[in-house]
Structure formats: C-alpha cells, structure tokens
Amino acid sequence: MTTPFPFLRLPRLALIPVLQNMELIEVIAFSLISKRAFNLSKCFYKVSPGSIELLVGPYAIETRIDDLTMFFYGNVPEWVEILHHDKLMRWINAGLSTKQWIQRILAVTKCPSLDKVILNEKPKYDVLSVLDGVSKIFNLHIKPKCCNALAKRAVEVLSPVTSSITLFRVPLSNQEEFLRFWMGNVECLCIRYDDLSRFQFNLNDLLASNAVKLELRKVPMSLRDLNRFFSCWLHRTSNHRLEHLSVQSLKNINEDVLLKGLNATRFTEQQAIHFQSIRVVCHPEFTRGFEVRRIDGKLAAITFYTTFGTTYINFDVWS
Template identity: 65%
Template structure:
C-alpha cells in the first residue's frame, strides 16, 4: 500500500489510524514542512507526495501525488491534527527542512515537539520577528543548520547569545546586521562549523585579520568553512598580507576540486573554477598553514553581482 493510501486509510477510524502506524516508515529527514500565514504544506520525498492545508482547515485537503492533483474531504481534522497524523503514520522523528514564512493559526512548535531532529531551519524574509525568534530558541538544540533571511533579535545581547551557540551550520542572507553592531570581533567569536555571510559588511582587511587569528589559533577552532560575499573588488595583496599563502598549482587545484568537503567548487579548467549551478566563476586558490600544521584553503571569485571569498579547512 502506497503512503498516499496509508494516510487515507488512517483517517477512516481510530482503529485504522492505530493500524496505519504499523505499516510504514519513511527514511529519516525525508519530509519538509512549510508554514505560511495562509497555508501549511508537507512534502514527503520518497512518496512524491505533497499535502496542502489551507488556513482555518478548509473542507478539503489538497494533495499532489506523483504530480497528479487530488482533493480529500477534511474528515474534521485541523491543520495541526493533519500534520500530527502524517508524522505519526510515517513514523518520522526527524525532518529535512522546516521553512517559516509566517505565523499560522496553530502552534507549530507543539507539533514539532515530537521531532528529535530538524536538519535545516529556514527563517524566510517576511516571517515576523516573534515567530522567528521563538523558532531559533526552540529548534536550535535539534537543528544542525539554520538559514536566516532576517535576524530577529532586538538587541546585541540576544544576538550574541545565539551567535556563540553550538549551531553547526549558519547562513545569513540579505541582512547587514547593523541592528546588532556586527563586527570582526563577532566573526572571531563565532562557534559555527560552517558559516556563510551575504550582504554582511566585511572588508578585506577584516578578513585578513580573521585569517591571521585562525593561523595563530586565536579564533574559532571548530570552523571548517567560511563563505563571505562582498561588493568590493578582491585585492590579493590586502587579503593575503603576511599569511604565508601559497598559490594553488593545477595539480593542487584538481585535488581540491575532488575533495567532497568543499562543495562550492564543481569544475577546474584553465586556471579557474567554474560552477554552472550557481553562475559563479572562481579565480585563484591559496594554501595557508596554521601554527599547529593544520592546512586551509582560501579561494575567491565572482558571482553575477558580488565577489565571493571562501575559506575551507582541509580534513
């Protein structure tokens, strides 16, 4: 019985609901949950199934099964109950993504309290600060990756508590962090393993100082990847001053490209990196070595509108 039919089977009665929980389990991190002020949506990848719940639990539930639209009668369940039912039938204790576009008419966190892990949390641009802040506070302990299209903190102290937490991967887009007076000292104090900053003002001299601190082991020891997008042109002399950087040879570049630890780079030809997926051309790569012998790579190039600098620690 396909998952599509098992979910339908579960809403016939309490007995079929209990029986359906014994029939199926999706692989971990195979479900995405999207919460919007006007609807919620669940996407289940192994089953090619999308369930769409309108605001205030309308009389029908919209589904897309193998790209074919279907409508079910609501069967008296609220949006919250529908999501709980799907999570129960799939026996899914870990979600792939939770995307918060805004507040719905149910408490999303009471639904997620049975979830042991959320691989990726996305706070979208128009999500209200109260919901975004609560999501970060509640889900950070079970989330390995957080992407913020807005920073919801009202003061610098709140931001610093979050910033120095133990989130493994943190990405910040379209927010210059001026509201929390972000500076180089914050970058040095970060505890993230992977960090991506877009539109956060960082000068080449700031990045040079950051790299110098890493080489001297006076910055984040957990850091494995840093990506920064800038508006200014990249001056190698300023960026690499006193770092003892060694330019990649073609052989070294190929070795770098073949290491899956560095997913930003896809192809090496003719002295530069090109990524057709992100429309990014990467020019130049340099090795730098920390005082304890740990090796890292500094690479940089151009996107369509910005300059990109990556810093990756070799495994």
C-alpha cells in the same frame, strides 16, 4: 450486496506484504480506519531521514514527501487537500487537527525529523505548536515576509533541534539578543540580506562564532580584518569548529593585504582540481585559491569568486 473483506482479521504474516507494498498515501488512509490500523501502519512503512519538507504560508502548511503533497489549513481543520501523481483530491472530516496530521505523518513514516521547514509568512495559526515533537530539523529557512515576532520565536524555539538556519534578515531586537543567538551551537548559519550593521558587527563577533559553516552574504569585511581572522585560525585562537566561511569583500582583492603573514601557497592546477572535487559547500567557480596550514597541520583553502559585480572570499577547511 458485497460483503466487506475482513482485512484486519488476516494473520500478521499475511498483512505484512500487503502493507509493505502500499503507497504512502494508502498507508496514511489506512491508519485512519482504527487504532489497530494506525498501530499496524507504523510497523511496515519507512522513509529515509530528511525526506519531509514543510512550507508554512499564511493559510496552510504544505507537507511534501517525494511525490505526495498534503495541504493543511489551520483555520479549516475539517479537511485536507492532497496532490498525488498530479491528481488533486480532498479528504473531509478525518477528525485530526493540523498538529495531529503532522504527528500522524511522522509516526507512519517513522521519520521524526524534517529535511526543511520554510517560514514564508505569518500563518493564522500557531505553527510552532504544530512542530512540537519534531526531533530534528535539518534546514530552517526564514523568508523576508515572515514577521519579526514569528521569526524570533522560531529562532528561539527551533534552534536547539536545527542543523542549518538560513535567515533572510535577523529578527532580533538588540545586540544582546543577537550575541546570545550568534554564539549558540547552530552548525550552519547563512544570513542572506542583512548586513548586521545595527548590531555593530565586527571582527570580534566573527571570532566568537561557534558555527561549523558560516555564510554572510551581505556582511562586508575588510581585507585586514579577514587577515586577522585567518591568522587567529592558524594559531588556534578562533572558532575551532569552523569548516567553511563565506563573506563579502569591501573592495577588489589585494592578495598582499589579505594573505600577509599566513605563509599561503598558491594552488597548483592539480590542487585546484582536487579541491573542487572534495569541497562540501557549493559555490560558483573560484578564480584563484591559496592553501594555508595551521600549527597542528590542518589545511585550509582561501578562494575567491565574483558574481553580479560582488566579490566573495571563501575559507574551507579540507584536510
């Protein structure tokens, strides 16, 4: 008969190197042994901020951390599936709900923030309650199949702790709700497949945005309206936080209309190379670019690119 090794009776100094060399799946399993094991597991393992992703589907929450993926089923709390190094396994009767599992992972990894939360479809459980206690979400993606009710609640509940929101369609009912969300403090907002026409979106709304980075993939703006927007930026009468804007052009670019009164200078070859090397927001190769200078000396670049027959105008503050 084999006598169990009294691991938890070892001195703390002896436990440290063992725990530090465990893989994450081993640390999580160890944390389930007892309350003392859970407390120890929180002391010696740490992942970098923004290492955890949550994908929410109709039946499961998929949690990804490096090479470890865990599947939690809200309607079957008795077990969890684990994919580790391409090997699939199942833990049964761990005694944790889906919410407790997520909290356990965040505690063990000492990472109270999530890199990405993707809402694909409406789940058969309250996913937002699972996310209680998450201090930061770097990226929230709300996909087209996510029902309006959940999408709207997610925007309302998670916006205060989210840096970047990508909406494939805006799940709000009227202009008042839209403007309350639009004028909030989301750092980065990307709207993919919604032209915002039902909210009578116009230049005044664009000027009222408080976002640092703003991408409107299906919102067509006239060249004259964009010219007025750039002019307001030059005179510091628009969103002072703005660092990046990308919008769709209604027609082929007429530089005389777009750049009228902006004192824009065309990029030299060296400026184009420099801009490509320092830009933060990734987009396809621009075809041409111009530099404009604000009254306080800050520089911005206006660039254009065309993809799949659609022309986009990009505005980037770069100095």
